[in-house]
Amino acid sequence: MEIFWQTIAAYNSATWIWQAVIILAGIAATAALVLRPNPATKIIMKLYMVILYLWIAIVYYGIWCAPRNYSNIMIIMWSVMALAWVWDAANGQTPFEKDKRYSVLAYIMLFMPFVYPMLSIARGMTFPTMTSPVMPCSVVTFTIGLLLLHSRKANLFIVLLLCHWAFIGLSKTYLYGIPEDFLMAAISIPAVYIFLKDRFIPSAKENTKPSPAILKGLLMTVSLCMGAILIYTIFRITEM
Numbered sequence: 001m002e003i004f005w006q007t008i009a010a011y012n013s014a015t016w017i018w019q020a021v022i023i024l025a026g027i028a029a030t031a032a033l034v035l036r037p038n039p040a041t042k043i044i045m046k047l048y049m050v051i052l053y054l055w056i057a058i059v060y061y062g063i064w065c066a067p068r069n070y071s072n073i074m075i076i077m078w079s080v081m082a083l084a085w086v087w088d089a090a091n092g093q094t095p096f097e098k099d100k101r102y103s104v105l106a107y108i109m110l111f112m113p114f115v116y117p118m119l120s121i122a123r124g125m126t127f128p129t130m131t132s133p134v135m136p137c138s139v140v141t142f143t144i145g146l147l148l149l150h151s152r153k154a155n156l157f158i159v160l161l162l163c164h165w166a167f168i169g170l171s172k173t174y175l176y177g178i179p180e181d182f183l184m185a186a187i188s189i190p191a192v193y194i195f196l197k198d199r200f201i202p203s204a205k206e207n208t209k210p211s212p213a214i215l216k217g218l219l220m221t222v223s224l225c226m227g228a229i230l231i232y233t234i235f236r237i238t239e240m
Contacts (some may be wrong), residue, residue, distance in 0.1 A: 012128035021210035046089040053082035109145025113138035
């Protein structure tokens with residue numbers, strides 16, 4: 001735990017100016033995509049995601065979090081996701097077509113990176129030993145929100161990697177004492193349900209086996225089980 005928070009403090013101290021630049025660039029790119037969705041703003045958003053993911057892979061894990069014994073694995077994982085965004089920019093797998101059905105949840109998730117540091121401050125932590133908007137969990141939450149806002153067709157490879165990361169993040173609440181990560185896991189559960197439901201459950205009019213109703217019920221059951229695990233984990237943390 002000591003190494004974990006030491007690396008975060010070192011990262012925030014050395015990169016806070018660059019983090020501010022990344023945040024402002026992200027706000028500008030997101031606003032342009034939402035307000036004026038066109039081929040140019042969509043490409044800009046994807047290139048921003050490439051840079052953001054490479055930042056996490058190289059700067060966060062490769063440089064400042066190198067003392068952690070799992071940093072090399074994280075470098076590979078985030079580099080793979082950065083390459084996925086490069087491929088997406090070239091092939092248009094995610095067309096960023098706005099879907100208003102889930103806009104409320106999507107905007108909440110887009111705002112969540114700014115909630116992370118507020119929660120750290122609320123529980124008595126101070127800069128630089130605190131979470132920030134340009135850290136892996138914050139980036140995951142932002143990305144899921146961005147994809148949920150344009151969920152008509154999303155890159156499922158990226159979605160599944162992000163959600164996998166979100167659920168793994170639950171373990172850090174025990175190991176490193178980061179209750180902020182409950183945010184990421186809690187909002188990822190309904191996001192996973194939405195993405196998989198829209199992608200894999202056919203229309204009720206289609207004759208499939210198992211039926212769409214059964215598939216939806218199975219997916220709902222899995223989501224409820226994940227939610228139960230999350231609630232149990234929260235209670236265990238509060239008892240510690």
